[in-house]
Amino acid sequence: MSFAELGLSEKVLTAVTAAGYSTPTPIQAQAIPHVLARKDVLGIAQTGTGKTAAFTLPMLTILESGRARARMPRTLILEPTRELAAQVEENFTRYGANQKLSVALLIGGVSFGDQDAKITRGVDVLIATPGRLLDHVERGKLLLTGVELLVIDEADRMLDMGFIPDIERICKLVPFTRQTLFFTATMPPEITRISEQFLHNPVRVEVSRPATAATTITQRLIASNSQDFEKRETLRRLIKGATDLQNAIVFCNRKRDVATLHRSLQRHGFPAVALHGDMDQYARMAALESFRTGENPILVASDVAARGLDIPAVSHVFNFDVPTHAEDYVHRIGRTGRAGRLGAAFTIVTRHDDKLVSAVEKLIGQTIAFEGPGLDALPPSEAREERRGRRDRDDKRSPRGRGRSERSSRTERVEAEAPQADAPAKSTDSARHSGRHQPVRPDSEVAAAPAGSRDSARRGRGPRTRDEDDGPQVKGLGDHVPAFLLRPARV
Ligand code: AMP
Numbered sequence: 001m002s003f004a005e006l007g008l009s010e011k012v013l014t015a016v017t018a019a020g021y022s023t024p025t026p027i028q029a030q031a032i033p034h035v036l037a038r039k040d041v042l043g044i045a046q047t048g049t050g051k052t053a054a055f056t057l058p059m060l061t062i063l064e065s066g067r068a069r070a071r072m073p074r075t076l077i078l079e080p081t082r083e084l085a086a087q088v089e090e091n092f093t094r095y096g097a098n099q100k101l102s103v104a105l106l107i108g109g110v111s112f113g114d115q116d117a118k119i120t121r122g123v124d125v126l127i128a129t130p131g132r133l134l135d136h137v138e139r140g141k142l143l144l145t146g147v148e149l150l151v152i153d154e155a156d157r158m159l160d161m162g163f164i165p166d167i168e169r170i171c172k173l174v175p176f177t178r179q180t181l182f183f184t185a186t187m188p189p190e191i192t193r194i195s196e197q198f199l200h201n202p203v204r205v206e207v208s209r210p211a212t213a214a215t216t217i218t219q220r221l222i223a224s225n226s227q228d229f230e231k232r233e234t235l236r237r238l239i240k241g242a243t244d245l246q247n248a249i250v251f252c253n254r255k256r257d258v259a260t261l262h263r264s265l266q267r268h269g270f271p272a273v274a275l276h277g278d279m280d281q282y283a284r285m286a287a288l289e290s291f292r293t294g295e296n297p298i299l300v301a302s303d304v305a306a307r308g309l310d311i312p313a314v315s316h317v318f319n320f321d322v323p324t325h326a327e328d329y330v331h332r333i334g335r336t337g338r339a340g341r342l343g344a345a346f347t348i349v350t351r352h353d354d355k356l357v358s359a360v361e362k363l364i365g366q367t368i369a370f371e372g373p374g375l376d377a378l379p380p381s382e383a384r385e386e387r388r389g390r391r392d393r394d395d396k397r398s399p400r401g402r403g404r405s406e407r408s409s410r411t412e413r414v415e416a417e418a419p420q421a422d423a424p425a426k427s428t429d430s431a432r433h434s435g436r437h438q439p440v441r442p443d444s445e446v447a448a449a450p451a452g453s454r455d456s457a458r459r460g461r462g463p464r465t466r467d468e469d470d471g472p473q474v475k476g477l478g479d480h481v482p483a484f485l486l487r488p489a490r491v
Helices: 010-018 026-036 051-063 082-095 112-121 130-138 155-160 164-173 189-198 228-241 255-267 281-292 326-333 351-364 381-397 399-417 429-434 444-448 451-458
Strands: 041-044 075-078 103-106 125-128 149-152 179-184 203-206 217-223 248-252 272-275 298-302 316-319 343-349
Touching (some): 010 051, 026 041, 026 051, 026 203, 041 051, 051 082, 051 149, 075 130, 082 103, 082 281, 103 130, 125 130, 130 164, 155 164, 155 179, 228 316, 255 298, 272 281, 316 326, 326 343, 326 351
Parallel strands (some): 041 179, 041 203, 075 125, 272 298
């Protein structure tokens, strides 16, 4: 099947050819004719299947006739995250290059003023996150009564993020007679319920069985002791040992851990950037861009921030934590092995993760093998901690023992956390400018940087926590006692 057979307008077909696409993907081939026939569509498709174009292309064709009125957008697309919203806007810019349509983006982290001005002039396509959209409605600057077509994208993610009540409110503000396109990667019962509520006689289009992982992805479990610094050490070893690592996304379950792990990787000389929900829009975009161009080929991210992002070629995914929701595992590893490419997904597993791993294996219908020794072969870390705790307690009682304990625990920590001379480096400038990903390589510069320069690089990053890999806490002046203080006092 070709794009020309789908009923798209000439202008859209020209833009599609210019984008270099010759054949529609299955979701496009199945959904586009129904959208053009003004039917409601329930699309079950993951990101990476071409689902964004499955709604942008027919929308552009439909919008060719008619005009936008002030404050009354003609179409509305709801996205769960700012990045996804921005990505959809890029799609409209690319495929709508031959049309003069007005597209507005309403997302948090951006000033209301510019957004208001654009809405007032009238928009054909409004792309929004639910919270910011409702803020605009409440300010009285936006009317949704002219919306002819509503897209609810990544509905299962909206559910996870607690946006369904907002979506229900928004659906009451748009006309009942609108056309609705509803996309979701998975179909849990709650999504079935709301799809029945929002859609009228929808055509169901499904392109892949929910919760299936691409077969081109090699999946492995890696056993690690459960302390965070031990997991970080395991991760560093993994990154350094990975073959053909071009770029990687490292997933953490919590935002706080994203920030900590990111700082730790940087301190060890790894070219990493972070992406999590607490960052402002500018920082999020900058982080993504530096990952996309290969300037920083390691992205440490939380699920919410990374879901659905269109990053074409990711060679490795590392799960720093086993995801708490098994479905997130499928989404995470789906970042690699896209479009038939090979990919690798490593999940760090501790003794406490049994249940979570079982849930993942049950969902994907396969057992994931351990790379290297399994959990049983690990040294008993908890017992070691307990021993250390007991020794510290004893040392507090004996002044002679205190020095010994401090020395030994300092050596242990420094060995575990010392920056590695073979940590990977930022890619070269030429790669940055060409947009190609360069293999992640050792960075002698970072490892060899004088302590002072590393310290100054740290300045301005805010207070550090003990959890960051700084080695043992320094007491008093540490080793830097000025000579005059060491001179015997004259009485
Ligand atoms: P999506 O599922 O919308 O995130 O799209 C995934 C990727 O597929 C994007 O990088 C699109 O540019 C690309 N894409 C979309 N449609 C096609 C097509 N018909 N042929 C090849 N690539 C496509």
